[in-house]
Amino acid sequence: MATSVPPNPLDDLSIKDPLECPPLKWGLIGCGRVSHDFTQALKHLPSQSVVACSARSEGGAKAFAEKHSIPSFYGGYDGMVKDANVEIVYIGNVHAFRRSTVEMCLLADKHVLVEKPFACSVADGEYLIGLAKERNLFIMEGMWTRFFPAVQKARNIALGAEGEDASLGDIAKVFSDFNFYAPDHEEYPTSFVYNRKLGGGAGLLVAPYPLAAATMFFKSEPDSAKVVGQVDEDTGVDLQGAMVLNFPPTGGEKPANAPKLPGAGVAVLSWGMACESAESTTIVGAKGRMTIESPGHCPTKLTVNLKAHGRGEVGKTLEYEYPMPVDTEAITKAGGFNYPNSEGFCYEAAAVARCIGAGKKEAPQYTHAETLVNLKLIEEIQQQLGVKPVGTD
Numbered sequence: 001m002a003t004s005v006p007p008n009p010l011d012d013l014s015i016k017d018p019l020e021c022p023p024l025k026w027g028l029i030g031c032g033r034v035s036h037d038f039t040q041a042l043k044h045l046p047s048q049s050v051v052a053c054s055a056r057s058e059g060g061a062k063a064f065a066e067k068h069s070i071p072s073f074y075g076g077y078d079g080m081v082k083d084a085n086v087e088i089v090y091i092g093n094v095h096a097f098r099r100s101t102v103e104m105c106l107l108a109d110k111h112v113l114v115e116k117p118f119a120c121s122v123a124d125g126e127y128l129i130g131l132a133k134e135r136n137l138f139i140m141e142g143m144w145t146r147f148f149p150a151v152q153k154a155r156n157i158a159l160g161a162e163g164e165d166a167s168l169g170d171i172a173k174v175f176s177d178f179n180f181y182a183p184d185h186e187e188y189p190t191s192f193v194y195n196r197k198l199g200g201g202a203g204l205l206v207a208p209y210p211l212a213a214a215t216m217f218f219k220s221e222p223d224s225a226k227v228v229g230q231v232d233e234d235t236g237v238d239l240q241g242a243m244v245l246n247f248p249p250t251g252g253e254k255p256a257n258a259p260k261l262p263g264a265g266v267a268v269l270s271w272g273m274a275c276e277s278a279e280s281t282t283i284v285g286a287k288g289r290m291t292i293e294s295p296g297h298c299p300t301k302l303t304v305n306l307k308a309h310g311r312g313e314v315g316k317t318l319e320y321e322y323p324m325p326v327d328t329e330a331i332t333k334a335g336g337f338n339y340p341n342s343e344g345f346c347y348e349a350a351a352v353a354r355c356i357g358a359g360k361k362e363a364p365q366y367t368h369a370e371t372l373v374n375l376k377l378i379e380e381i382q383q384q385l386g387v388k389p390v391g392t393d
């Protein structure tokens with residue numbers, strides 16, 4: 001049975017400061033909103049530099065380079081991937097071009113950090129991971145949530161890591177929701193999020209987060225998935241959905257005084273772009289529960305409620321807070337951020353730099369295997385909702 005949770009989720013146990021990392025030179029594909037936020041967050045890491053950016057239009061790349069004082073810019077992506085100064089490419093363009101843009105970077109011998117979703121199909125995901133392995137390059141899906149200190153703390157508590165001050169016991173349930181009201185910032189129907197040919201739809205755009213929240217806390221691959229949701233009849237994209245996943249037992253003896261097999265559990269997930277939900281993830285075990293508080297995909301707060309014996313009996317409550325780094329003058333001058341808590345990209349970028357510095361080809365916080373499990377589940381969502389796979393029109 002595939003294991004989706006590595007033995008320890010930290011990339012370097014000797015690290016005390018999550019922003020500590022060796023130098024790395026970044027190039028960018030796409031000069032849109034998320035690339036802006038990522039570049040701004042890198043300004044929290046003095047050892048990291050964006051040395052080149054590229055956009056479909058030279059004007060777009062030039063304006064971006066001027067705004068962020070980036071020394072080289074390119075119209076079109078192929079010139080940038082051949083820039084000898086670039087060590088890793090951050091890919092922040094739209095979903096439909098994942099296979100071609102990631103492939104272009106790997107063939108130019110660049111490491112890759114690619115925004116979620118990693119690919120539009122399992123087949124593309126497997127191909128790209130295989131190609132990275134063949135060329136001995138680092139590659140990771142930008143599931144930045146996994147790198148926030150609040151999430152790393154939650155994961156260590158769930159794993160019963162040494163030195164943790166709380167334990168939830170055997171995990172039985174994970175609840176995770178992420179829904180935002182897209183028309184607030186995405187024009188309907190012209191934005192890519194409503195365009196299936198560009199990889200639009202909530203399954204590709206939003207579902208990766210609750211899926212990654214669920215697979216983080218169970219050690220087996222789900223053996224059943226039930227999906228409901230709505231598809232927009234005019235654009236053909238899925239607007240929202242909910243899914244229930246069953247995770248089978250991971251083996252081991254059933255405890256003498258409890259009915260559940262170890263590792264067996266259920267995840268209840270909800271995602272979408274039709275309304276704004278509370279957006280949190282709650283993990284429930286035999287001894288208590290913990291909540292990765294809103295905004296759960298980029299959190300700063302974790303609450304643990306340990307149970308006392310008996311129904312409704314509350315034991316200890318523990319609260320952990322990890323404030324975002326404060327914006328520097330350079331960040332404010334370049335216009336702040338487009339998306340909530342984007343400062344937190346610095347945690348992901350620092351971990352990637354540490355992994356590459358240590359010669360790793362994947363990050364233990366979000367492995368290739370997990371990316372592929374989650375892509376399989378995204379395909380399941382599309383199939384059960386009757387949404388056409390991207391690129392089949």
Ligand SMILES: NC(=O)C1=CN([C@@H]2O[C@H](COP(=O)(O)OP(=O)(O)OC[C@H]3O[C@@H](n4cnc5c(N)ncnc54)[C@H](OP(=O)(O)O)[C@@H]3O)[C@@H](O)[C@H]2O)C=CC1
Pocket residue numbers: 029030031032033034035054055056057060092093094095115116117142144192198205339
């Ligand atoms: N981790 C996170 O928190 C977030 C992740 N994302 C992810 O980032 C990616 C980009 O999102 P976001 O920045 O909001 O999107 P944008 O709408 O800002 O577009 C990003 C880039 O995609 C390219 N692009 C846009 N439209 C087209 C088109 N019609 N044809 C070809 N290319 C196009 C452009 O590249 P160019 O500049 O080269 O013209 C554009 O700059 C997505 O994968 C999304 O899922 C998004 C938001 C937050």
Ligand SMILES: O=C1OC[C@@H](O)[C@H](O)[C@H]1O
Pocket residue numbers: 180205297339340
């Ligand atoms: O990909 C995403 O993740 C973060 C959100 O804030 C954003 O709207 C969404 O597109």
